[in-house]
Amino acid sequence: MFDIDIWQEIFATIKKNKMRTFLTGFSVAWGIFMLMILLGSGNGLSNGVSENFMSDAINGMWLWSGETSKPYKGMKEERQIKFTNDDYKTLKSLPGIEKTSGRYYIGGNIFSYKNEYGNYTAITCHPDLQDVESIKIVKGRFINEIDIKKTRKSVVLGKDIYDALFKKEEAIGKYVKINNIPFKVVGICKESGGTKHRNAYLPVSTGQKVFNGSNRIHSFALTINATSLKESQAIETQVRETLARKHRFDATDKSALGSYNKLEDVLQTMKIFQAINIFIWIIGIGTLIAGVVGVSNIMLIIVKERTKEIGIRKAIGASPGSVIGLIMLESVLITTVAGYIGLVLGAGLMEGVNFIVEQQYAASAATNGGQGDTFFRNPTVDLNIAMLATLMLVIAGTFAGYIPAKRAAKIKPIEALRDE
Amino acid sequence: MMISLKNIHKSYVTGNNSLHVLKGIDLEIEQGEFVSIMGSSGSGKSTLLNILGILDNYDEGSYHLNGTLVKNMSEKRAAKLRNELVGFVFQSFNLISFKNAMENVALPLYYQGVSRKKRNKIALEYLDKMGLLEWAEHMPNEMSGGQKQRVAIARSLISKPKIIFADEPTGALDTATSYEVMEIMKQINADGITVILVTHEHDIAAMTHKIIRLNDGVIAEIIKNGDLKEWKQQYANEVEIG
Numbered sequence: 001m002f003d004i005d006i007w008q009e010i011f012a013t014i015k016k017n018k019m020r021t022f023l024t025g026f027s028v029a030w031g032i033f034m035l036m037i038l039l040g041s042g043n044g045l046s047n048g049v050s051e052n053f054m055s056d057a058i059n060g061m062w063l064w065s066g067e068t069s070k071p072y073k074g075m076k077e078e079r080q081i082k083f084t085n086d087d088y089k090t091l092k093s094l095p096g097i098e099k100t101s102g103r104y105y106i107g108g109n110i111f112s113y114k115n116e117y118g119n120y121t122a123i124t125c126h127p128d129l130q131d132v133e134s135i136k137i138v139k140g141r142f143i144n145e146i147d148i149k150k151t152r153k154s155v156v157l158g159k160d161i162y163d164a165l166f167k168k169e170e171a172i173g174k175y176v177k178i179n180n181i182p183f184k185v186v187g188i189c190k191e192s193g194g195t196k197h198r199n200a201y202l203p204v205s206t207g208q209k210v211f212n213g214s215n216r217i218h219s220f221a222l223t224i225n226a227t228s229l230k231e232s233q234a235i236e237t238q239v240r241e242t243l244a245r246k247h248r249f250d251a252t253d254k255s256a257l258g259s260y261n262k263l264e265d266v267l268q269t270m271k272i273f274q275a276i277n278i279f280i281w282i283i284g285i286g287t288l289i290a291g292v293v294g295v296s297n298i299m300l301i302i303v304k305e306r307t308k309e310i311g312i313r314k315a316i317g318a319s320p321g322s323v324i325g326l327i328m329l330e331s332v333l334i335t336t337v338a339g340y341i342g343l344v345l346g347a348g349l350m351e352g353v354n355f356i357v358e359q360q361y362a363a364s365a366a367t368n369g370g371q372g373d374t375f376f377r378n379p380t381v382d383l384n385i386a387m388l389a390t391l392m393l394v395i396a397g398t399f400a401g402y403i404p405a406k407r408a409a410k411i412k413p414i415e416a417l418r419d420e
Numbered sequence: 421m422m423i424s425l426k427n428i429h430k431s432y433v434t435g436n437n438s439l440h441v442l443k444g445i446d447l448e449i450e451q452g453e454f455v456s457i458m459g460s461s462g463s464g465k466s467t468l469l470n471i472l473g474i475l476d477n478y479d480e481g482s483y484h485l486n487g488t489l490v491k492n493m494s495e496k497r498a499a500k501l502r503n504e505l506v507g508f509v510f511q512s513f514n515l516i517s518f519k520n521a522m523e524n525v526a527l528p529l530y531y532q533g534v535s536r537k538k539r540n541k542i543a544l545e546y547l548d549k550m551g552l553l554e555w556a557e558h559m560p561n562e563m564s565g566g567q568k569q570r571v572a573i574a575r576s577l578i579s580k581p582k583i584i585f586a587d588e589p590t591g592a593l594d595t596a597t598s599y600e601v602m603e604i605m606k607q608i609n610a611d612g613i614t615v616i617l618v619t620h621e622h623d624i625a626a627m628t629h630k631i632i633r634l635n636d637g638v639i640a641e642i643i644k645n646g647d648l649k650e651w652k653q654q655y656a657n658e659v660e661i662g
Contacts, residue, residue, distance in 0.1 A: 005536055016518035312514045315475060316575065317503020317531040319496045409495075414475045417514055 025338025031291030035284030036346025044379025060262040064219040069255035083217040096235040099128035102217040113165040124207030132221040140187030147203040155183035158197035232263040292396040299404035311416020320409040331401025339393035423449040429480035443637035454609040456625040459634035473585045507576025511588035513568040515560040522556040528579040546574040566597035586617035
């Protein structure tokens with residue numbers, strides 16, 4: 001097999017029949033090229049969407065109160081539902097709930113430090129919010145239990161706020177004014193999955209105290225302990241029912257209690273992507289099979305065309321094995337080389353697309369207040385799949401060559417050499 | 421004994437029809453003989469040559485080639501035997517069109533596992549013997565019929581065979597070239613190689629030492645060297661009458 005003469009024989013044949021070889025190889029190269037583009041695009045779409053999801057914990061759940069829209073136990077609709085610190089405790093103790101954070105909305109939100117000021121969002125929260133919204137600490141720390149208990153005037157600034165107000169000056173331990181009330185900076189943070197970091201985080205207890213909120217809470221952010229759609233829906237129902245009983249409204253009233261269950265979305269979307277992925281493989285392999293059948297077909301014609309030559313070879317001493325080897329190796333060589341070219345071109349194209357996508361993402365992030373357009377990210381095919389595809393090519397080449405080679409081996413010298 | 425045939429029968433079956441081509445051939449050919457096989461078309465001469473050259477099987481009888489019984493051989497074994505013992509020369513030359521003269525001549529040695537460098541060197545020697553050294557790098561389609569046939573003869577000789585089988589070697593050549601080719605055949609035979617050729621041209625056959633005339637699948641007569649002149653006369657008469 002590694003006899004150099006066999007390769008010389010094959011290369012000589014290929015060299016003498018360049019056009020034929022090119023056309024044979026093209027179908028396979030095209031098949032692999034398409035497979036790479038399809039897989040790359042599928043990955044890109046999937047990566048883009050999952051990146052959007054990753055901005056918060058995928059098992060997150062959000063609850064917010066509103067007005068009832070259905071009469072309940074003799075009470076009229078349009079009744080305002082109000083959450084309190086007591087509900088926070090209730091939720092925290094419910095089974096299936098991992099992290100809990102309440103938020104009290106405060107208005108205004110003008111931040112100032114020395115002569116610098118700006119309008120940003122102040123979010124009051126419990127320490128658990130860091131996990132629910134995947135907040136990354138750049139410097140210092142996040143809000144902790146002591147801040148909550150002692151209603152300390154602590155604040156964690158988003159990176160953008162820090163950049164705008166402090167201009168690279170040390171900020172930890174300094175005081176910023178929020179609506180003219182001084183808060184001590186304890187940390188600087190970034191939100192994951194975005195390029196915008198314009199939120200500041202305060203202890204919820206401080207927010208209620210300083211901004212006249214008494215014990216009022218407007219919304220909750222939770223993470224739940226669920227892996228399947230069914231589990232997560234069960235927990236959601238339980239949460240709704242618990243709060244409904246407490247505040248006396250219909251548990252199915254979406255207006256009284258708004259809720260968003262992220263896992264449900266994630267699981268459903270992932271299911272779609274799995275389906276898309278399977279679909280892509282089916283199309284890709286189908287294209288590849290078409291290419292392989294093409295090679296097989298052309299090899300059959302080649303054998304037919306070379307009947308006389310094979311007859312001559314056999315007459316002067318070629319064994320059937322050497323004829324099979326000749327045809328099979330030619331087939332494997334053409335498929336592998338052509339396929340590899342397709343692979344490299346396809347992967348190269350997707351890398352190029354990736355480059356452009358990243359540039360556009362950065363550009364759109366810059367103009368779009370920091371939030372990039374992320375439905376398509378990193379549309380590349382990973383190395384393992386490329387290796388798998390290469391292996392598949394060799395096997396495909398063997399398949400493509402097998403039937404023609406068998407036929408070539410069956411050629412009888414006398415029939416081949418018979419003068420027409 | 422180089423070739424020994426006993427009661428060889430061969431039929432070709434196509435669908436429901438069976439064509440009995442060879443109907444009991446008994447033949448012995450010694451080492452170093454120069455034999456021609458003649459006969460009208462359909463007399464079975466090509467079939468006989470194919471069986472002799474292990475290119476085809478026979479149905480009945482026995483065939484010993486150089487002491488080896490050739491019967492129901494595996495293709496691999498037959499290929500090896502052909503490669504070692506036999507050289508072929510064909511009417512239509514049967515050179516491989518995308519290989520140059522030297523590569524064509526060297527091909528049998530490739531199947532013997534001789535290295536490329538060595539076999540090309542030997543091929544050049546044989547081309548030189550045929551007076552075609554300067555044509556070594558030329559492709560078959562750049563050569564005349566006589567040159568192509570000489571390349572084919574060089575190819576048949578390169579594996580140092582004991583027998584050369586030639587199927588109408590002059591069939592595609594003009595008279596002058598035919599005689600040149602026959603001169604080469606004579607020289608090959610003079611070197612001790614058994615030469616068996618099929619022809620329908622009596623002047624070509626007359627250059628050999630023994631003529632085997634086939635008629636309807638059996639040997640009609642065998643004419644030996646001394647009788648050739650007489651036979652030639654008789655054959656000419658037959659042609660005239662015909």
